[in-house]
Amino acid sequence: MNDRLSRLQLSPSAAVKQQLDYPVIDTDVHVNDYTPDLEDYVTNYGGVHLVDALRKASEDRIARGGVGNGKSWYEQTPEERHYYRTIRSPWWARVTKNTLDVATYHLPELFAERQAEQGSDYSVLFPNNVLAPLGVRDKDSRTALSRAINHYHADLWRKHSAHLTPVAGIPLHTPEEGLAELDFAINTLGLKAINIAGSVSRPIKALADKFPLDQHPELKKYISYQDFLGLDSEYDYDPFWAKVVELGVPILTHYGSQGWTGRSSTSNYMNNHIGHFADGTEAFAKALFFGGVTKRFPKLRAGFLEGGADWGARVFIHLVDRFEKRSRKGLENYDPLATDRAQLAALFREYGAELIKDRSLNGEDLIRDTLGKGYVNGSRRPKESELEDFAAAGIESAEDIKSRWVDNFFFGSESDDRTIAAAFNDKANPLKTKINAIYSSDVGHWDVPDLTHALAEAHNLVDEGIISEADFKAYVFENPYKLYTEANADFFKGTAVEAKLKATAKV
Structure with a gap:
């Protein structure tokens, strides 16, 4: 008890929290599973073959897949890495020197005891195995493993539900698969939030x-594309988004882009890592926006974690700027029929005599020689449905963009x-x-060597002076609170957040 009190008194985050008259909600806390216990649970749940599937998926995730010679990056020589284009994966990616934190991220009882040192009233947990099943190709095994891992985490953390809640990992290879796992996680296990990947590789x-992939499995990575679920998708995911809204479930994702063009260095992990969560989640968020998902489901709430919040602002700015130029009205400035042919020819005769010499200015010749053959009369004109990129999103004003980008989306920003x-x-x-912007400490990963x-x-x-006190309150409380309660008004019912708000209201 004295040791616990001493730790609390030494925690700089606990000292900050004592000065606040509102709850602190941490939207991104990573915990690790004690492997033997998890594997025993998975075995009891679905047999030893599920453990084999889990181990292989974990190994493949570390190896990053793609062309190879059966060796990991660390086992290959520099020449082999270059030859096979094996991208550099992280090394020493977990906290080790801080032994107390190592234990904390594995032991629910200890984590619950130390949450006050973390400085949070409520934390949303992302067990590192939560999306491991996505690497399993066989659908039945993937489904069984998803359920086993979600069930394990629900049982492991249930007694601490007043302060902590784990997310459920939901595979979305098809909408039907996602719907089945969503129903099980929410209605059977009683979990409240989900973590998904922002795309499916197809x-x-x-x-x-x-x-054929059965004959050329090594080419899988290179003859595939990313289906971002909201735009140009192989499937109609609207039934899944509709069910998410109906059940009051906030969608969360840590979707990265390591291995994509520009993030495929064979020697430098930082080159591949910096900005990759922002890039990956930006692609997913734009698909939801341009595909009209946020128009059709205005109550959908999505949190994009680990990528920072600045990209959300940057894309919002660019959406508004580009809408002014590329809306249906704006496109009138670029219609080939809008060019005054006679005026253009007259200007060339007056100012371009040295250029045109004896060349023809008649008919569409000048249009072809200046703007290109795609601008001459008779060239193919886009259909009305092809003309405007903002059509599916239903954008008619900057206010519509705010409604369908800012209001639906929340952007996880780490403390530093x-x-x-x-x-x-x-x-x-x-x-x-x-x-x-929402407070996403990312404790449990290498970028937070001390959770306090x-x-x-x-x-x-x-x-x-980077942000104001009012901004800080929005960051660590108001915006996270909006994310969860706008999806589900009862999200914090019976939790420390509800208790603190009630106590504060009485003061």
């Missing part, structure tokens, strides 16, 4: 027909991420808007 049919200033910069953001420092680091942003 074969490019024209290449898969030419190079100074780029959060862009989210709260209502002078630069259109319509004087502040983006929904995260909230204090976040408050340093106020001390340094």
Whole structure:
């Protein structure tokens, strides 16, 4: 007890929290599973073959897949890495020196005891195995393993539900698969939030027909594309989004892009890592926006974690800027029929005599020689349905963009991420808007070597004048609270958050 009190008194985050009159909600806390216990649970749940599937999926995730010679990056020589284009994966990616934290991330009782040191009233947990089943190709095994792991985490953390809740991992290879696992996780296990990947890798049919994957498995990575679920998708995911809204479930994702073009260094992990969560989740978020998902489901709430919040502001700015130029009205400036042929010819005769010499200015010749043959009369004109990229999103004004980008989406920003200033910069953001930045400490990963420092680091942003006290409150409480309660008004019922709000209201 004395040791616990001593730790609490030494925690800089606990000291910050004592000064706040509102709850702190941490939207991104990573915990590890004690492997023997998890594997025993999986075995009892579905047999030893599920353990084999889990182990293989974990190994493949570390190896990053793709062309190889059966060796991991660390086993290959530099020449082999270059030859096979094996991208550099992380090394020493977990906290080790801080032994107390190592134990904390594995032991629910210890984590619950230390949450006050973390500086949070409520934390949403992301067990590192939660999306491991996505690497399992066989659907039946993937389904069984998803259920086993979600069930394990639900049982493991249930007694601490007043302060902690684990997410459920939901595979979305098809909408039907996602719907089945969503129903099990929410209605059977009683979990409240889900974690999904932002895309599904699918074969490019024209290449898969030419190079069948059963004959050329090493080409899987290179003859595939990413289906971002909301735009140009292989399937209609609307039934899944509809069920998510009906059940009141916030969608969360840590979707990265390591291995994509520009993030495929064979020697440098930091080159592949910096910005990859922002890139990956940006692709997913834009698919939901341009595919009209947020138009059709205005109550859908999605949190994009680990990528920072500045990209949410940047994309919002670009959406508004580009809508002004590329809306249906704006496109009138680029219609080939809008060019005054006679005026253009007259200007060339007056100012371009040295250029045109004896060349023809008659008919569509000048149009062809200046703008290109695609602009001459008689060239193919796009159909009305092909003309405007904002059509499916139903955008008619900048206010519509705010409604379908800012209101639906929340952007996880880690405690030491100074780029959060862009989210709260209502002078630069259109319509004087502040983006929904949410506190996502990411404790449990290598970027937080001490869990007692995260909230204090976040408050340093106020001390340094990067954000205001009001912004800090929005960051660690108001925006996370909106994310979860706008999806499900009862999300915090019976939790420490509800208790603290009630106590504060009586003061």
